[in-house]
Amino acid sequence: MECWFMADYRKILVLLLEGRSYRDVVEIAGCSHRAVARVSQEIQARGVTAADSVSDADLAGWFPDGRRKVSEEYDQPDLSRVLASMKANRHFTLLLAWRRYVDTKDLGKKYGYSQFCALFTDYVRSHDLVAVLNHEPGRAMLVDWAGDTIELVDAVTGETTKAVLFVAVLPFSGLMFCCAFIDMKSPAWLDAHVQAFAFFGGVPQIIVPDNPTTATNRSHPGDAERVVNARYQQLADHYQCAIVPARVKKPRDKASAENAVNVVNKRVIGYLEDDVFTTLAELNDAIVERVREINHDIRRADGSTRWERFDA
Known part of the structure; x- marks a missing residue:
């Protein structure tokens, strides 16, 4: 799954204005070719020559990210707590974590089990997999x-x-x-x-x-x-x-x-x-x-x- 947060468009902007290739920008900024192409189109269309001339508000207006708005409608699970529970209790499962998350009385929508697992997968990947794979039985x-x-x-x-x-x-x-x-x-x-x-x-x-x-x-x-x-x-x-x-x-x-x-x-x-x-x-x-x-x-x-x- 893609990250819920928008690409670092300012970093992409700076790199493109430095004359970097698409491939270099993708590797350095950790983004997709599509994100680089979007920034490049805006640079050409608006005649941008210096990154300092573009404000954060400009970037937010040029590259609105609907995923952020959608994610704000949902209660965000405490994945760090889920990870800690899995480390402390080998019988603690993702299904149990999801059921506890759904049972909370916080306002907002709740993620389905499939999306909950996808969010956890992305969280584990970005917080060092080795911490989870601590060679515990059944993990x-x-x-x-x-x-x-x-x-x-x-x-x-x-x-x-x-x-x-x-x-x-x-x-x-x-x-x-x-x-x-x-x-x-x-x-x-x-x-x-x-x-x-x-x-x-x-x-x-x-x-x-x-x-x-x-x-x-x-x-x-x-x-x-x-x-x-x-x-x-x-x-x-x-x-x-x-x-x-x-x-x-x-x-x-x-x-x-x-x-x-x-x-x-x-x-x-x-x-x-x-x-x-x-x-x-x-x-x-x-x-x-x-x-x-x-x-x-x-x-x-x-x-x-x-x-x-x-x-x-």
């Missing part, structure tokens, strides 16, 4: 596609296709889920999440994807910020959880997922690469056995297995 599930693939061989023609592996991990216990698909399109991505929920026996409060196109997209071409796409958000709404994409070039946001992918590459794909699979079902049966060993048999430095930590 988050990190998801990604494994980089390597496994070949499927047609039993009749001998033609090969590449199967891709979806990986999900619970960072507190390290418990992993993995399954193969014939592509990385949206139906496979969503089905993989449903299978992961069934495997873990529940739904986490937060899902953290690594910005694949099946999960996020840019609101406008050139935007640095990516937003959760509609179909993925519908899945989150149905399961009453929030999606918080890992920040670009912030490896600590997705360290557990990257570690899980490395384990899958070595202990699943590496073990199975010499075998011949003719169907996706046959491959997934083999993956189940490999994942069972990873979760139940391999002991870590503290002597525990992933499953023992998860079960405890």
Whole structure:
């Protein structure tokens, strides 16, 4: 979702008058190409040559932001308090936070649950995701596609296709889920999440994807910020959880997922690469056995297995 507040049009104005390119302005001001184009049009139409000659009132008149007016009609949830409650109580959920917010007697409209989750997602992204992903049981599930693939061989023609592996991990216990698909399109991505929920026996409060196109997209071409796409958000709404994409070039946001992918590459794909699979079902049966060993048999430095930590 886009931020509720207007773009920093003064910063955009100053940068354009300095002769900066659209791309430079987008990166420095953290805005969209559309916002830059709007400012550029006003500069040309009004013959602006110096930023000092434009007042804040002028900018507000040139670039009215209806979203601010709309947001003022609603009671704004105390998201910092929600975040603190989630840290203090591992059983505190976004659904509970939303119900408490709706039950308050403050005047004004109340956001629906879906929009409440979207606001929380945006708040978490802007206040350092790591503070929320404090590796507490049931808090988050990190998801990604494994980089390597496994070949499927047609039993009749001998033609090969590449199967891709979806990986999900619970960072507190390290418990992993993995399954193969014939592509990385949206139906496979969503089905993989449903299978992961069934495997873990529940739904986490937060899902953290690594910005694949099946999960996020840019609101406008050139935007640095990516937003959760509609179909993925519908899945989150149905399961009453929030999606918080890992920040670009912030490896600590997705360290557990990257570690899980490395384990899958070595202990699943590496073990199975010499075998011949003719169907996706046959491959997934083999993956189940490999994942069972990873979760139940391999002991870590503290002597525990992933499953023992998860079960405890």
